[in-house]
Amino acid sequence: xxxxxxxxxxxxxxxxxxxxxxxxxxxxxxxxxxxxxxxxxxxxxxxxxxxxxxxxxxxxxxxxxxxxxxxxxxxxxxxxxxxxxxxxxxxxxxxxxxxxxxxxxxxxxxxxx
Numbered sequence: 001x002x003x004x005x006x007x008x009x010x011x012x013x014x015x016x017x018x019x020x021x022x023x024x025x026x027x028x029x030x031x032x033x034x035x036x037x038x039x040x041x042x043x044x045x046x047x048x049x050x051x052x053x054x055x056x057x058x059x060x061x062x063x064x065x066x067x068x069x070x071x072x073x074x075x076x077x078x079x080x081x082x083x084x085x086x087x088x089x090x091x092x093x094x095x096x097x098x099x100x101x102x103x104x105x106x107x108x109x110x111x112x113x
Contacts, residue, residue, distance in 0.1 A: 001031065001034050003035075003038065003086060004031075004035065005075070005078070005084075005086050005089055006075070007031075007032075007035050008035055008038065008039060008086060009065045009071060011032070011035060011036065011039065012039065012044060012045075012054070012058060012061060012062050012065060013062060013065065013066065015045065015052065015053070015054050015058070016058075016059065016062045021053050021054075022048055022051040022052065022053050023051060023052055023053070024050055024051040024052075025052070027050075036052050038086075039052075039058070040052070042057075042086075043055055043057050043058075044057055044058035044061050045058050061090060064090060064093040064094050064097060065090075065093060067093075067097070070093055070096055070097070071093065073096075074089050074092045074093055074096075075089075077092065
């Protein structure tokens, strides 16, 4: 089965937006279950019986992936170069957000040294 980065992002953000801390995916969708296992392997979600919850690392990753404009730009870059790993896509989001933060800090004149 191929890894679907867009599905991984959607699943993380769905978990973050869920009305409860735990989300139980449909047993009928093996593709979704497979991707939850990938997220668990990465330490972004924790399995709790047949449900999943975000870990602290999962919440941090959601913060990187929340900006849809940034995510779609990373997806465009992935298509341009013939595909990127999930880890590289997360790193690109992190790098872009870090640059935004640096610009904001510079504009405000706050000394963070």
